[in-house]
Amino acid sequence: MKALSSCSAFFLAFSRRDHTILISKNKNNRCSRLIISRHYMTASATTTTIQAEDSEDERRTRWHNEFTVNFLGPPHALASLSVGDTTIDGQITRLSSSPDLFLIRNHISSQMDRDSIKTGAIDNGMKLAGTTKSDENTVRKNSYLTWMNPYELLLSEECNQKKGVTPILLALLRSARSTFVHSTMNDLFDRGEYNYCMAEDVQVAKYDIGGMYNTHHDGYGRFLTVLTYLNGVGGTYFPFANNTSTNGATNTITCQREAELAAEGAGNSGLLVVGIEGIEAYNIGDDDYSNQTLPNNNTNITSDYSTVQIQPGDAVAFYNYNADGEKEWKSLHESRSVPREKWIVTNWFRSESLTGSLSSLYKASLLDEDET
Ligand SMILES: O=C(O)CCC(=O)C(=O)O
Ligand SMILES: [Fe+2]
Structure with a gap:
């Protein structure tokens, strides 16, 4: 586990296979939110190839669709x-x-x-x-x-x-x-x-x-x-x-x-x-x-x-x-x-x-x- 610093909160990060998970911690060191990439429950793979002609939106959508894992979903x-x-x-x-x-x-x-x-x-x-x-x-x-x-x-x-x-x-x-x-x-x-x-x-x-x-x-x-x-x-x-x-x-x-x-x-x-x-x-x-x-x-x-x-x-x-x-x-x-x-x-x-x-x-x- 690796600690990352921030002003009002700090984050713990740990890796599971190719996924990085961040847990935001409040000052009392109690978890307040599980932040996994975008919003709450997504995880991103570390590498992805993006074609140059894709618009920013398309890239984001494709990245999201292809590399998200729903931790609230099935194992x-x-x-x-x-x-x-x-x-x-x-x-x-x-x-x-x-x-x-x-x-x-x-x-x-x-x-x-x-x-x-x-x-x-x-x-x-x-x-x-x-x-x-x-x-x-x-x-x-x-x-x-x-x-x-x-x-x-x-x-x-x-x-x-x-x-x-x-x-x-x-x-x-x-x-x-x-x-x-x-x-x-x-x-x-x-x-x-x-x-x-x-x-x-x-x-x-x-x-x-x-x-x-x-x-x-x-x-x-x-x-x-x-x-x-x-x-x-x-x-x-x-x-x-x-x-x-x-x-x-x-x-x-x-x-x-x-x-x-x-x-x-x-x-x-x-x-x-x-x-x-x-x-x-x-x-x-x-x-x-x-x-x-x-x-x-x-x-x-x-x-x-x-x-x-x-x-x-x-x-x-x-x-x-x-x-x-x-x-x-x-x-x-x-x-x-x-x-x-x-x-x-x-x-x-x-x-x-x-x-x-x-x-x-x-x-x-x-x-x-x-x-x-
Ligand atoms: O009785 C069922 O088949 C469904 C019950 C249900 O949806 C529930 O308790 O939330
Ligand atoms: Fe129900």
Whole structure:
């Protein structure tokens, strides 16, 4: 590590392969921002050949596109997968490149573990999810939530009653971090820079029949969502997920209004996660199916959107911010109204570099208040 000086702040620099990362430090020597090249979360390779005739803007754009790494995105082993490709162990398949969206088979492979999480959640007390701002809740319907901090559970007396679920939640958290968080963020975490990559308490959600959660962006600096289906009922729909190519045009969405985006995208593209309830349980756009399959037989393509069939214990992981530290709007998603009881457990990882101080955030209550 090499120290660089500055008037009000100084910087630490360290290299990882061909990338240089700068961390700005305030006077008290506490990290205030992760500055990686432009804005927050990009890194630059050390050399690049620029053609003389390129305009300054073109050069900058090309440099940015070719040599940026999104530390809020998937780690290298996953980032390099093309849509439809699966990791050597056969467990993780890329479902979309924009947003970065992956399917994980058998993420919680044991039915006993899945049942323990459900029981632990019930014991912990599940509350109706919804807004307090209006009588008619249009954001979520018929869904119940609880939050569990496995480390607190481990320490508290309650741990004795819940020791069934504590090790399972700890293992889930560790596996989500090691598999889906970029190694650079994990390195920062290991160095004690916890604010760049904080794991939230684990959320368990249950939807009764007719339960739903409207289209939304996970937001609040949650750069990574890992959502595991506990009883095999799906219904998660990503209206902007692409499933054709990793190298095609990027189709940047500039409009930032979620509802507008969802309306534009619904039925034209996207990916629907379907479980034991079956595809006919959901009616999205035109029901014009063509039964083609992507490599690995994971995805049935319809003319309008794709579906992926999950089993109990399977999970999806998706990334909510782009390399500039801005919201990746294509990660918008929803839970369609479900035809039978649905259980999920979710791990979120978020970064202070995206939201400023996170201490003032209030997780579920904040989500519900804001998304009215
Ligand atoms: O229930 C689902 O399928 C999606 C849940 C979700 O998006 C969330 O909890 O943020
Ligand atoms: Fe969500």
